[in-house]
Every structure is written in C-alpha cells, then in structure tokens.
Amino acid sequence: MEEMIQVFLSAIKKCDHVLKLIENLDGLKIKLVCENAEGLLVFHRGEVFSLVDNDDRSVTYVIRGQRDSIYSLLEGNQKLRTLIQNKKLKITAPFRTILLIESIFYLTKPEKQFDKFIS
Numbered sequence: 182m183e184e185m186i187q188v189f190l191s192a193i194k195k196c197d198h199v200l201k202l203i204e205n206l207d208g209l210k211i212k213l214v215c216e217n218a219e220g221l222l223v224f225h226r227g228e229v230f231s232l233v234d235n236d237d238r239s240v241t242y243v244i245r246g247q248r249d250s251i252y253s254l255l256e257g258n259q260k261l262r263t264l265i266q267n268k269k270l271k272i273t274a275p276f277r278t279i280l281l282i283e284s285i286f287y288l289t290k291p292e293k294q295f296d297k298f299i300s
Contacts, residue, residue: 182218182251186231189222189255192291193229199288200227202281210241211282213255215248224285242278246270257290 193199203209204227211222221232221240244251244261250269253259261283264270272279 182213182215182220183231185252185255186213186220186222188291189286189289190229190231193285193289196289199285202285202288203227203229208241209281212240212243213251214243214245215251218248242272242274242282244270244272244282254286255291257287260287 203224206224207226209224210232211224213220213222223230223232244254246264246269250259250264254261254264254270261270261272261279265272265279272282274282
C-alpha cells in the first residue's frame with residue numbers, strides 16, 4: 182500500500198490543476214483500507230503527504246475496499262462514485278466531499294501503473 186501511495190503522491194505534485202483543488206483544504210485526512218494494509222493521505226493547504234498515524238480520531242474519512250479497487254481509484258482508472266455504486270468501495274461522507282475526493286484521484290493519473298503491486 183505504501184508504494185502505491187508514494188507513486189500517487191509523486192504524480193499529484195506534478196499536477197498543478199489538481200493542486201488548485203486542494204490549496205484551500207485545511208486538513209482533509211483520508212484513510213485507505215484494503216485487506217490487511219492501510220495508508221493515510223493528508224491534504225492540507227495545497228500540500229499532500231502520507232502519514233503513519235494509528236489515531237483513528239484524527240481521520241476525517243475512511244475508504245474501504247479490495248486492493249484492486251483502491252489501486253484503480255489511485256490510478257485514476259475508475260471514479261470513486263462508480264466504485265461505490267458497484268459496491269467495490271465504501272465511504273461515508275457528504276456528497277460534495279465525495280465529489281472532491283473523486284476529482285482529486287481521477288484527475289491525478291500517475292504515469293507509472295500499479296500492476297506490479299497487484300499480486
């Protein structure tokens with residue numbers, strides 16, 4: 182999971198159009214959970230970084246699902262709402278927040294694919 186998140190982080194930092202979406206966010210924390218792995222992404226005032234934080238109280242939203250669905254989301258191959266409708270991912274968030282999260286992931290398409298991470 183950590184390698185996948187690092188690829189996403191390096192890709193988003195090259196996407197000025199996506200960074201505009203997050204420049205006014207103040208501490209949006211998204212925990213990605215699949216099988217036995219999890220990662221935490223933090224979007225804060227135009228910066229994106231990964232944290233190792235076991236304190237669930239600090240997490241804003243949790244996205245749960247199968248590994249391939251999480252990878253597909255981070256690759257920008259499928260939209261978050263499509264994965265939710267197909268019951269491949271779960272998230273509890275206001276609709277506007279889901280649209281924002283979907284836009285961030287969908288508009289950030291890493292050049293490097295995660296195929297090597299899928300086992």
